[in-house]
Structure formats: structure tokens, C-alpha cells
Amino acid sequence: MATVDATTAESGKAAAPAPPAPAGGFPGAELALRALLFAVTLAALVVLATAKQTVLFPVPVLRAVMPMEAKFNHSPALIYLLVALCATCLYSLLTALGSLRPPTARTLFILLLLDVFYAAVMASATGSGGGVAWIGLKGNSHTRWNKICDAYGKFCRHIGSSVFLALVASVLLVLLAVLNAYSLYRRSR
Amino acid sequence: MATVDATTAESGKAAAPAPPAPAGGFPGAELALRALLFAVTLAALVVLATAKQTVLFPVPVLRAVMPMEAKFNHSPALIYLLVALCATCLYSLLTALGSLRPPTARTLFILLLLDVFYAAVMASATGSGGGVAWIGLKGNSHTRWNKICDAYGKFCRHIGSSVFLALVASVLLVLLAVLNAYSLYRRSR
Numbered sequence: 001m002a003t004v005d006a007t008t009a010e011s012g013k014a015a016a017p018a019p020p021a022p023a024g025g026f027p028g029a030e031l032a033l034r035a036l037l038f039a040v041t042l043a044a045l046v047v048l049a050t051a052k053q054t055v056l057f058p059v060p061v062l063r064a065v066m067p068m069e070a071k072f073n074h075s076p077a078l079i080y081l082l083v084a085l086c087a088t089c090l091y092s093l094l095t096a097l098g099s100l101r102p103p104t105a106r107t108l109f110i111l112l113l114l115d116v117f118y119a120a121v122m123a124s125a126t127g128s129g130g131g132v133a134w135i136g137l138k139g140n141s142h143t144r145w146n147k148i149c150d151a152y153g154k155f156c157r158h159i160g161s162s163v164f165l166a167l168v169a170s171v172l173l174v175l176l177a178v179l180n181a182y183s184l185y186r187r188s189r
Numbered sequence: 190m191a192t193v194d195a196t197t198a199e200s201g202k203a204a205a206p207a208p209p210a211p212a213g214g215f216p217g218a219e220l221a222l223r224a225l226l227f228a229v230t231l232a233a234l235v236v237l238a239t240a241k242q243t244v245l246f247p248v249p250v251l252r253a254v255m256p257m258e259a260k261f262n263h264s265p266a267l268i269y270l271l272v273a274l275c276a277t278c279l280y281s282l283l284t285a286l287g288s289l290r291p292p293t294a295r296t297l298f299i300l301l302l303l304d305v306f307y308a309a310v311m312a313s314a315t316g317s318g319g320g321v322a323w324i325g326l327k328g329n330s331h332t333r334w335n336k337i338c339d340a341y342g343k344f345c346r347h348i349g350s351s352v353f354l355a356l357v358a359s360v361l362l363v364l365l366a367v368l369n370a371y372s373l374y375r376r377s378r
Contacts, residue, residue, distance in 0.1 A: 075329060120309060123316065128319055135324065181302060185295075
């Protein structure tokens, strides 16, 4: 009986002129994830932008010390990470404000595309930053690239934390894409 | 009249027991993209795995030459790229075979999730491989990491081509995710 009732109700709904789109979406979860994404990317930005350390290296021949500075903008990979973090931070803020009202199917679709795009960009920036940070941490004996983290400890902690937060941001963006995909899937059944 | 007819047909369809799911999807485009993804990842794998070069460096003190080998597995970032390419190559083959029959909404949803996941993995692997390849190509004067591509030209061409093909694979995976998202969107309207 319950099945018949449900079917009747469904056919009734279909026959009504221009039925309102089902609510779909998970506004609470989406807003929370986007707010978290904003916090994480902002933290990563601050940590990366403040990655700066000057170390005094002794020069025995001259009986002097030479200051050597390490900054994030000495590496193109870390500049790319900064730009990607900036873009994602702005994106998360705008979409968090936009997710306050219930989404239409079209909005869900566009948000899904943007989430996938930003997830790919953040993942690639995390990869490139992480790859360079790993060389800084461990060096590479084959290419004679020496590790620098024994001398620039504070700088490396900043870079490492920033890469870790960027990884968290990538995972959050994938989760947001999954959430929007699930909302679309629920509507399509 | 047409509207009324369509509405009646729709309500009739809704009332019928277990209506067949609409076809949705773009099986032709999807199969083509997945076949292209397979070809690209396989080519990238072969190019990366064969990246190997031995260069003879003269040692004037000993009046001899010393052979120095460069191989992709000297760098963790390139090993990660190889593993990601292997996984994506296998994934593209399996899903290409699976996309021969018309997908259900559930299949589209699961494929979308997997595409997003693999896109993120491939993007991060491309980023990390590209970051390391860039240091090999340009060096970094601040950290005194010397470029190696002036000596290991053939090796660097292999790595560069592989990273480029991995980038193409990432773009293809994003396109596949977009395609599946659009199919879900079309069904949800």
C-alpha cells in the first residue's frame, strides 16, 4: 500500500506545472567545509609568506661571518604554491558566501566543476612544493643537491607546515567535489 | 497541448513499476577520452622508465674518466610519478572496458568520484615531478643546487616529456570528471 501511495504522490507531483526543484545539497556541511578550507588556506598562506630565515655562516679565511638568507620566493615551486593558495583562499571565501542559500542543480554542477579544477590546481601545487621541500630536507646525493634543512630549521618548518596545510586543502576540495557530486546524484535518481 | 502530453507521459512513466533509467552519459566521448588517457599514460610510463643516461666525466687528477649514471629512480618525486602513472594507466584500461555499456546514475557517480581522485593524484605527481625537473633544468643558485640538464640532456628530455604527458593525463581526467558531472546534471534536471 505504501508503495502505491508513494507512486501516486510522485505521479501527482510530476503532473503539477513547473514543480519546484528539490532542495538537494547539504548546505550545512558545505558551508562548514568551505569555512574550514578558507581557514586552512589562509593559515598556509601566512605560514608560507613568513618563511624567512637568515643564518650566519662563518668564513674562516676572512675571519668573518656571512649572512645567508632563505626566503620562499627563492623557489618557483613555492611561488606557485603561494599563488595557488591565494586563489583557493579567495575562491573558498566567495563560494562560502554563495553557499548560504539553497543551490539549484545548475549551481551544484558549476560548483562541482570549479571544485574539481581547484582540487587539481591545489594538488599540483602541493606536489611541486612538497617535491622541492623534500630535496631541502633530504638532499639528493646523486645530483649533489645538498639538504638545507640542517642549517635553515625554522625556514623548513614553515615550508613543511605550509605544504601539509596545502595537502589538507586539496583533500577538502576533493571532499567538496564529492559532496556536490552526491547532491547531483541524489537529484538524478 | 504538447506540454500536457509530455506531462501526462511523464506521470505515466513515474507510475509504471521500476522505470528504466534514462541513458544519459556520452559513451562515445567517454570511451575516446579513456582510450586517449590509456595511450598517454602508457607513453609517459615508457618514456619515464627508459630515462637513463650515463655520462663520462673527466677526472684530470687521475687522468681518467668516471662514468656517472642518471636514472629516474634516483628521485623520490619521479618514483611517485611512475607509481601514479601506473595506477592511472590501469584505471583507464579498466574503466574504458567498463564504459562500453550505458551507465546508470550510480555508475556515473562512482566514476565521477574515481576520476576526481585520480585527477588529484595525477596532478600532485605532475607537480612533484615537474618541480624536481625544473631544478634539474634551471638549478637554484640560492640553495646551490646545480642544474644537471646541461650534462644529462637525453635524460632530461625523457623526464620533461614524461611530465608533459602526465600533465595531459591530468587534464584528461579533469575532462572526464566534467563529462560525468554533466551527465549527472542532465539527469537531475
